[in-house]
Amino acid sequence: MKPSYEKLMPASGQSFRCFDRSRLRSPVKWHRHPEIELTYIPCGSGSRIVGDHIDSYTDHDLVLCGSQLPHTWASDEYRGKQYDRHRALVTQFHPDFLGTEFFGTDEMRDIACLLQRADRGLWFPTPMAIEIGRQIESLMHCTGAERLIGLLKILDGLSRCKDAVSLTSELYCVTQRAAASDATESRIQSICDHIASHLSDPDLSQRELAELADMNASAFSRFFKQSTGRTPSAYIGELRIGLSCRLLTDTDDSVLSICHQSGFANLSNFNRRFRQLRGMTPRDYRTRFRTTFDSSERQGRKRKQPA
Template sequence: MKPVFAKIFENSDAAVFAVKVIELPYFSTEFHFHQECQLVYVVESEGKRIVGDSIESFQSDELILLGSDIPHVWHNDKHYFELDRSQVHARSIALFFNPDKLVDVLACFHPGNKLGVVLARAKRGMKFYGAARNLIKGLLFEMIEKTGMPQLTVFFRLLEVLCETKEYELLAGDGYINTYKEKDNDRIDKVFKYVFTNFNKDIQLEAVSALVCMNKQAFCRFFKSRTQKTFIEFVNSIRIGHACKLITEGETQIANLAYDCGFNSLSNFNRLFKEIKGVTPSEYRKMIEAGSPLAG
């Protein structure tokens, strides 16, 4: 999960957009970023997702738009790596498009003010829900079935929906800046993988610091400067995201949630849940049962 720059188009001088279907035993990309915008529909899979400084659980039927140069990764839950690797367990559709070239093309027909606004928002990551998600994912499925002019027509319809919909939430914080440095890739990679695997256990700062050969004070400064979160904020975000997943799946005992997600205090769990999600675990569960849009 190191944040490396990724090249998407082989022929970057000509391509404006490309769509592809991903079918793997598990999602295997590293934490990375690229100039191209990326629209991702998760057909089948679940795990943890990082977009900039946003850290959440993800599951099937998720639709995310990523803007230029925002680091991101979808990392499957650990049981995926224990399944039969000859079987497909992670499926998604990804649409990539070059924002600068797209704006230039559309400028020949009409001003691209609305598209420019969407591209700016997407630099924080946009998660779609409701009717917009259903419409956009339907258009993505159409795109993979078509080529040439019919595919281009669907692409423009999809852009129109992106420009008009209000059914989305922004993921990364308002002030998020990509501050990752290539020389730090291995250290960040080790820390992320360790937390993803052990978030439901007692994680000692000394153990994580030793993992990357740093003392506690130096590690805390390093981690905050790269992720814009303290290490404990990062761990708690992973834990609360997992709690949301369990609530969505029908877990009703709040005390069980707290301990299953690595908290040793129910009061601390409740406090952090409300701090991160804006509602208590019980309120979140009621929103799930009512089918209300959720903030994360």
Template sequence: MKPAFEKLLTPPGQSFRFFNRKTLTTAARWHSHPEIELTYVEHGSGTRIVGDNISSYRDHDLVLLGPNLPHTWQSDEFQGRKLDLHPAMVIQFRREFLGEQFFEAPEFSSVRAMLDDSRRGLLFSPEMARRIGDRLSMMMHESPGVRLVRLLDCLLELAECQQAERLASLGFSVPTDSHAEGRTQKICAFIGEHYRNPDLTHQTLADEADMNPSAFSRFFRERTGKTAMNYIAEMRVSLACRLLINTDLPITEIYEASGFANASNFNRQFRRFRKLSAREYRNLHRAVAGKASLSEPAEMGYSELSGNQLM
């Protein structure tokens, strides 16, 4: 899908944007912009879409996004609403915001490499997210000059992290054709609102896009690298994962709440995307969480239980 393009304006007297997402008055949508973005979600859960990656997110979600990389966060708390006001601290800046050659200095070689890598989106560990999140919280109450120094400090620390997970696939490319922007934005919003409906079909999406089914199929695959129904199945499995982790609902209720019409399709799709059954997934999560609780709180949603692996 072609993401909506956002033109961002920095506040007077500042060189970058820094805000809490809960203050926004525009609708949540799949979008892109030429600015680099650092987003931190301290508490919450939902679906994070970065390029062609569809994953669940949980507490302490910290992601660095490169220029023009399409993305959105859809929180469970505000699912289906026009405005997603779940708190998240967001920094947006252009690579050249301190001058064309600033990050070319040898002292910033690690930051330069990290910004190059951010073209696919970088997910950092919850431990790193906590440390950076503490600094972002301080920045909210500091002067613009101190904020700038702290931003550079955050980038230097993130650049030393050797465990950041790349989100979008190596083959993902940012769409450049703006001709179908209105149509694709409409489809994006429609899927986000209706993917939990088991009666959502390829024909329904084609009708929403005002295209015949074969043309819509080509259109969607060209922009996402996926078929429309695979895209929807990934979103449903992602929601099912969160319900398996966060609730004690029986699996029969979970597949219905996630938008699957029957247990057979749910089991097949879940194993396809997570490489194990829903019951095995829940048991694995509880086993890991139980071991971690003996020493410190478990951190799920990253490493072996993150991204396209299990979450």
């Protein structure tokens, strides 16, 4: 899937960008840019796509994307409310914004390693995300040298995290660099938008997407798999399972109702796909999540009680 190219410009006199994405009017699209990007979502849910990695996100999502790595966050709209504008704190900086040799110095060795690993996208666990999130909040209000020092402190903290998880496959990074092209970006963007707006439609088909791309079915399938590392049906299926996970945790709707809301035509296929991707049944997923959530809530209430 060819991402659209995004031209980023820091504010006048600044060397990097730090802003709240919810304040911008432009929609979030599948895109890439030369800048390295750190995105923190304090509160919200939806689907996150980084390279060939597709997953759900919830509160305290923190991801570092390397230069030219395609990505997008698609927030939830499934309950008839507009979630496009939940907060997303974004920091973007060019790899050479401090000079071509800066991150090559001995003092910056660990950060340079971090930025290299970010070529595959890095997800950070919640405790680290919360701490870095606080620093990003503070960074948004900093000026002068304090602003630059704040960014380096954030990168230093991330470089010390041993539990960061790489998101994209190694193969994707190699093929994406080789296959980058602007020729079909508008066509692919239309396909992405169409899938997102018809995710709950069980009749959404590869033939329909191929016609939208003005390609025959076999050519479209090869093109899609070469670009994303998965077939169109697998891509749609992963997004639908991600949607069903959020419905299971956020609503009391029946499993059958969630099956249909997520775009699956029948319950048996839904259960099979869910078990393949999540390693358990939808009912077990709901039970496990709510047991964990209730336990966390009780612990939270105990911590708030006065001594």
